[in-house]
């Protein structure tokens with residue numbers, strides 16, 4: 205049982221841990237909860253274990269270890285395997301080992317991170333098909349990506365594919381092909397934004413180093429791919445891809461697809477935090493100021509969950525939010541808050557500027573959503589692209605309307621996997637923007653919760 209906290213942080217990734225360190229330095233009583241078994245979030249997953257450490261480059265490893273040390277020294281409390289499934293005015297509802305509990309706090313900061321953009325394609329449910337994030341998790345847990353180091357195929361468009369390719373090269377796993385689904389015109393257009401990346405030379409250098417290693421390893425990169433299909437009887441046997449209206453095939457038992465990271469906005473949407481559409485990266489994000497303040501009193505959001513700027517920016521974003529919260533609670537004066545934030549604020553602005561270049565380079569190609577009719581879009585309820593398109597033709601024009609008619613987005617993942625694709629397909633069918641059709645409205649509980657877990661919240665204590 206946790207007593208009332210000054211600050212409850214949901215998410216123990218770089219942003220959450222850093223926010224805890226900052227808030228503790230101002231004397232706040234801070235608790236951090238995370239559904240994972242250990243702290244670290246995505247980038248610092250399993251950093252406490254050799255597998256997790258070995259995958260990271262020296263720079264990230266050093267950053268992560270410093271952050272862990274600072275967190276342990278801060279006196280903030282950490283609650284692992286604790287999933288937040290609901291929230292209401294200074295209270296969150298979470299579950300831990302089959303039981304629910306309510307935690308109250310003066311301020312609540314959500315640092316729940318991002319997720320990989322799910323783009324449906326034919327055969328994406330076959331064993332052997334995974335995302336780059338899943339492949340990273342396997343590597344960081346000491347698992348094997350392909351049996352006997354058989355060649356794998358990479359597909360998609362996003363910086364995580366670059367770092368995964370490095371890790372595969374290090375592991376001695378050959379890459380049979382890299383199917384690039386990015387648009388050439390986007391990449392060309394991104395040159396206009398390259399100046400911003402020049403403001404952070406070490407960051408640029410790391411990217412160049414990765415690109416050079418990929419070239420040196422002579423990985424066959426096929427650009428301009430606009431459709432992908434995974435084929436096989438019971439598991440993946442080969443991949444078909446379309447380039448310049450022609451279909452080609454490559455044999456492999458492992459396909460790793462990644463289409464960049466998008467903020468997880470289900471909690472923001474369910475709580476009524478104002479959301480904004482980014483037309484370059486084609487995602488919704490919560491509207492916050494630089495300090496993580498939202499339109500709701502006492503509710504803050506930062507890190508990749510507020511806008512995807514990467515791990516290093518998340519550390520600074522978290523620190524700034526932690527200080528701002530102490531300031532909003534009257535613990536610090538505005539001048540002192542500004543002084544304590546200055547270094548992190550300058551570093552964050554610099555990194556975000558450099559990351560802005562990547563936002564354009566890896567802009568998603570909306571044609572990727574022009575999937576064949578038979579493609580399953582909602583994996584939970586097995587709803588196909590055809591059923592969604594038919595619903596639009598029948599007069600259902602928003603994701604919520606189509607959901608009610610087809611059940612797409614109504615399964616246990618609550619539209620996390622299909623919500624974006626649903627909106628893109630509905631928009632394409634009507635010839636309007638995704639911003640216009642809007643997104644699936646999320647409701648509490650944010651995470652699946654059993655009746656037993658729910659009722660344990662109200663059960664009398666014996």
Ligand SMILES: Cc1cc2nc3c(=O)[nH]c(=O)nc-3n(C[C@H](O)[C@H](O)[C@H](O)COP(=O)(O)OP(=O)(O)OC[C@H]3O[C@@H](n4cnc5c(N)ncnc54)[C@H](O)[C@@H]3O)c2cc1C
Nearest residue numbers: 215217218219239245246247288316317337507508514515
């Ligand atoms: C799948 C994936 C893999 C990635 N791999 C890399 C990589 O290898 N290298 C790299 O540089 N960047 C990687 N990134 C990007 C990188 O993770 C982020 O830039 C950085 O970790 C963001 O930090 P954050 O603190 O905002 O969020 P995260 O690190 O994502 O942390 C968010 C935390 O919130 C927790 N959480 C979410 N919802 C709840 C809930 N309801 N209740 C309780 N806890 C919750 C999660 O378990 C997680 O630990 C990856 C991103 C993703 C999505």
